[in-house]
Amino acid sequence: MIFNVLIADPLSEDGVQPLRESEDINIEVNTDLTDADLIQRIGKFDGLIVRSQTKVTREIIQHADNLKIIGRAGVGVDNIDLDAATERGIIVVNAPNGNTNSAAEHTMAMLMSLTRNIPQAFNALKNNEWNRKKYVGVEVKNKTLGVIGLGRIGTEVSSRAKGQRLNIIAYDPFLTEEKADNLGIRFGTVEDVLREADFITVHTPLLKETKHLLNKEAFQMMKDGVQIVNCARGGIIDEDALYEAIQSGKVAGAAMDVFEEEPFLDNKLLELPEVIATPHLGASTVEAQENVAVDVCQDVIRFLTGDSVRNPVNLPSVPQEIMYKIEPYFMLAEKLGNFLIHLADEVIEEVNIYYAGDLNELEVAPLTRNTVKGLLQRHLGDHVNDVNALFLAEQKGISVHENKTSRAKGFTNLLTVEVKTKSAVRSVAGTLLNGLGPRIVKVDHYSVDFTPAGHLVVIHHQDQPGVIGKMGSMLARNQVNIATMQVDRSDIGGDAIMMLTIDRHPEQELLDQLHELDEINDVTAIDL
Ligand SMILES: NC(=O)c1ccc[n+]([C@@H]2O[C@H](COP(=O)([O-])OP(=O)(O)OC[C@H]3O[C@@H](n4cnc5c(N)ncnc54)[C@H](O)[C@@H]3O)[C@@H](O)[C@H]2O)c1
Numbered sequence: 056m057i058f059n060v061l062i063a064d065p066l067s068e069d070g071v072q073p074l075r076e077s078e079d080i081n082i083e084v085n086t087d088l089t090d091a092d093l094i095q096r097i098g099k100f101d102g103l104i105v106r107s108q109t110k111v112t113r114e115i116i117q118h119a120d121n122l123k124i125i126g127r128a129g130v131g132v133d134n135i136d137l138d139a140a141t142e143r144g145i146i147v148v149n150a151p152n153g154n155t156n157s158a159a160e161h162t163m164a165m166l167m168s169l170t171r172n173i174p175q176a177f178n179a180l181k182n183n184e185w186n187r188k189k190y191v192g193v194e195v196k197n198k199t200l201g202v203i204g205l206g207r208i209g210t211e212v213s214s215r216a217k218g219q220r221l222n223i224i225a226y227d228p229f230l231t232e233e234k235a236d237n238l239g240i241r242f243g244t245v246e247d248v249l250r251e252a253d254f255i256t257v258h259t260p261l262l263k264e265t266k267h268l269l270n271k272e273a274f275q276m277m278k279d280g281v282q283i284v285n286c287a288r289g290g291i292i293d294e295d296a297l298y299e300a301i302q303s304g305k306v307a308g309a310a311m312d313v314f315e316e317e318p319f320l321d322n323k324l325l326e327l328p329e330v331i332a333t334p335h336l337g338a339s340t341v342e343a344q345e346n347v348a349v350d351v352c353q354d355v356i357r358f359l360t361g362d363s364v365r366n367p368v369n370l371p372s373v374p375q376e377i378m379y380k381i382e383p384y385f386m387l388a389e390k391l392g393n394f395l396i397h398l399a400d401e402v403i404e405e406v407n408i409y410y411a412g413d414l415n416e417l418e419v420a421p422l423t424r425n426t427v428k429g430l431l432q433r434h435l436g437d438h439v440n441d442v443n444a445l446f447l448a449e450q451k452g453i454s455v456h457e458n459k460t461s462r463a464k465g466f467t468n469l470l471t472v473e474v475k476t477k478s479a480v481r482s483v484a485g486t487l488l489n490g491l492g493p494r495i496v497k498v499d500h501y502s503v504d505f506t507p508a509g510h511l512v513v514i515h516h517q518d519q520p521g522v523i524g525k526m527g528s529m530l531a532r533n534q535v536n537i538a539t540m541q542v543d544r545s546d547i548g549g550d551a552i553m554m555l556t557i558d559r560h561p562e563q564e565l566l567d568q569l570h571e572l573d574e575i576n577d578v579t580a581i582d583l
């Protein structure tokens with residue numbers, strides 16, 4: 056199968072080259088598409104790669120009938136409707152590390168330009184104005200830099216700012232006093248940062264909680280003459296409030312790389328001499344663009360050719376060394392889900408997944424997604440995948456729980472899936488046998504041992520002499536060959552199970568005839 060990938064924003068050729076060379080992928084580079092063009096054309100693409108310019112809206116995603124992956128060559132994914140992508144089972148990947156250094160360097164350049172009026176002075180000079188008095192700046196040494204958001208870029212900025220002898224106070228919901236001590240910075244609340252800093256730089260994503268984080272009230276809390284830097288995302292600062300704070304003299308200046316509306320042109324902030332700005336250039340270096348293009352294109356290739364991705368945004372990221380250990384269990388998890396859904400006659404309300412033995416030691420979230428995918432596939436078909444399995448389960452009112460235990464009842468690893476419906480609890484357990492692949496070893500409380508593949512028949516019957524013979528003759532009369540067979544019972548003469556693997560799909564009529572036998576309570580055919 057050949058996959059079509061659209062590159063909708065300019066990307067470094069270093070990243071694009073491997074896509075071009077891939078035998079499995081056809082690329083189209085078209086960086087001039089309007090929203091309407093995209094809506095019209097997106098249907099034929101399996102992959103879409105963008106930077107921050109293209110807005111991948113819900114409407115575009117709704118028209119993306121074949122889209123499997125959206126790659127963002129950069130960090131921020133606020134230009135992509137993640138919920139819409141997840142709901143449609145489209146994986147979103149980004150390139151979170153490739154531009155950290157460039158963004159941190161740009162932040163420092165902006166801070167230093169701001170404090171020394173470099174852009175304004177240069178501009179004046181260009182206009183033949185030699186004015187040394189007007190452009191007197193301030194030193195940063197021994198002043199306090201407030202950092203809001205101490206992730207990759209915030210941390211890099213802090214370490215560079217320490218080199219400028221700035222004292223750092225930072226707030227991040229994941230920052231502890233201990234971590235701050237190790238970084239040689241001070242830990243504070245947002246209010247501490249706002250009150251104590253001489254310069255404030257924001258490095259958070261744009262989220263509901265960070266939208267207008269720096270607003271009128273925040274500016275009021277700040278020191279008089281504070282200077283602000285935003286090289287993260289437009290919208291973290293309320294631009295109207297900033298304008299007023301500068302006009303009132305509360306804020307002495309601002310350096311902005313990102314804006315609420317981009318492109319940022321004809322904006323009143325640009326009329327203020329205290330504001331310096333760049334057109335979203337934080338990641339615009341040769342090195343950063345090579346890095347992010349390579350990272351995102353590699354992930355797109357990996358995904359489309361069946362490998363696991365390194366930087367998923369709408370799936371928890373699992374380190375390679377852990378992925379390597381759990382990947383062999385993927386098929387087992389999915390098959391157990393596929394099998395079990397056939398035993399549940401009513402609407403599933405709850406799924407419990409028990410990880411035992413070796414599995415107890417592993418990060419099992421991807422296995423849970425595969426199990427749920429297997430369960431939902433019977434009714435939702437290909438619409439369900441790793442990305443949306445848990446979302447769809449939640450949407451259908453099914454609660455999913457993971458449980459871990461070291462006791463694997465004689466197996467080195469045991470994966471048990473249990474579903475609860477209004478009136479029943481059904482379960483199946485499987486293991487991965489060295490060299491033999493996945494095996495199902497328990498159906499409800501019965502012990503069995505079969506490969507979860509091919510045409511399976513589960514028969515619940517009464518443990519009486521002659522049942523197996525009757526069943527065998529009936530299949531023989533219908534030209535159905537039995538490949539493997541397992542029998543187990545709860546007690547002598549009590550409820551029992553037969554697990555058959557047969558060589559072809561059985562007709563419903565045959566299943567009905569089996570069911571009509573007095574000793575047989577239930578017959579379920581399952582094709583895996
Ligand atoms: N200007 C550019 O060209 C450019 C380049 C790269 C990245 N960026 C942007 O810079 C920002 C940071 O990128 P990063 O790679 O460091 O991301 P990151 O995920 O490593 O760090 C973001 C940090 O913000 C913190 N955070 C979240 N909510 C917060 C809140 N309410 N208050 C304080 N902290 C909060 C998170 O805990 C996290 O540590 C993003 O918005 C990204 O899109 C811009």
Ligand SMILES: O=C(O)[C@H](O)COP(=O)(O)O
Nearest residue numbers: 106107108129130131338
């Ligand atoms: O979030 C990012 O990575 C930056 O904002 C860079 O955006 P860009 O790819 O459009 O330069």
